[in-house]
Amino acid sequence: MTEQRVQALDISCRLDAIGEMPTLLEVDKVYKRFGGLEILSGVSFSVGRGEVFGLVGPNGAGKTTLFNCILGIVPVDSGRIVLGGRDVSNLPVWKRASLGMARTFQRLELFSGLTPREHLIIAYRTHKRSGSILKDLIGHGLPTREELDRAASILELFGLMDVADVPVEALSLGHGRLVELARAFILDPFVLMMDEPSSGLDAAETARISDMLERLRGNGRSCAIIVEHDLDMVTKVASQIAVLDSGSIIAQGDPREVLNDPEVRKAYLGKV
Numbered sequence: 001m002t003e004q005r006v007q008a009l010d011i012s013c014r015l016d017a018i019g020e021m022p023t024l025l026e027v028d029k030v031y032k033r034f035g036g037l038e039i040l041s042g043v044s045f046s047v048g049r050g051e052v053f054g055l056v057g058p059n060g061a062g063k064t065t066l067f068n069c070i071l072g073i074v075p076v077d078s079g080r081i082v083l084g085g086r087d088v089s090n091l092p093v094w095k096r097a098s099l100g101m102a103r104t105f106q107r108l109e110l111f112s113g114l115t116p117r118e119h120l121i122i123a124y125r126t127h128k129r130s131g132s133i134l135k136d137l138i139g140h141g142l143p144t145r146e147e148l149d150r151a152a153s154i155l156e157l158f159g160l161m162d163v164a165d166v167p168v169e170a171l172s173l174g175h176g177r178l179v180e181l182a183r184a185f186i187l188d189p190f191v192l193m194m195d196e197p198s199s200g201l202d203a204a205e206t207a208r209i210s211d212m213l214e215r216l217r218g219n220g221r222s223c224a225i226i227v228e229h230d231l232d233m234v235t236k237v238a239s240q241i242a243v244l245d246s247g248s249i250i251a252q253g254d255p256r257e258v259l260n261d262p263e264v265r266k267a268y269l270g271k272v
């Protein structure tokens, strides 16, 4: 057996194991310093299947740093990131991705010149490692029927059919964000990480993203972690929220209860 095949088999066995764990993501006493400053001071929480976990807090609280630690963009100083029972704290970003973590970006990170349909097919193919980069480069890597069908069903789900074949630079910000989300969804991730998904969107576009997150809650397979400024949106879609303030979680639980907590209102909203 080739080494690549052994590795693929190894990953699919681990995916089966992750698929059976009720807790998909565990953040366990994570500490992070930058220079002399402690940015994260022992953050712990866990997220189960079908949950949308909202992470809120004032600017500079450490939300993006925590997000980056979970994804593997920034190494933790101590503590663990556990994905489906497996400690991934020392694994690189791509390996965490291959084990079922997907993300969207705070600013759009799409490829100009490519259409939404092409973005989805490329993401799907790369994830499954079914394509040969060389074949694609010389133009023989035509999409398979399975790739086309899968992309079409996700485009439909996200209401992107009308713009499926339009280059992304011609799309509105809202459509662009939906393409990013669709690109993450097509990978069928266990853990979907979203940084400010509603930033720059109008009410209708935000509602579409909320619908997608509600669908994710209903599928019972995955979970999502969203960093979000729009408290109405996060209250609506999250099953629980945590408030991060100066690197520590100061409150966690039911979104409405947490946001009405006087401590939280003082720290976060600057009022009681």
Ligand SMILES: Nc1ncnc2c1ncn2[C@@H]1O[C@H](COP(=O)(O)OP(=O)(O)O)[C@@H](O)[C@H]1O
Binding pocket: 034, 035, 039, 057, 058, 059, 060, 061, 062, 063, 064, 065, 066
């Ligand atoms: N790479 C870095 N090097 C040094 N300091 C950083 C770095 N990234 C973030 N910080 C600092 O960490 C603190 C928390 O930042 P961040 O995680 O972006 O907070 P939030 O996303 O909650 O606004 C800020 O004081 C920021 O300046």
Ligand SMILES: [Mg+2]
Binding pocket: 063, 064, 065
């Ligand atoms: Mg941030």
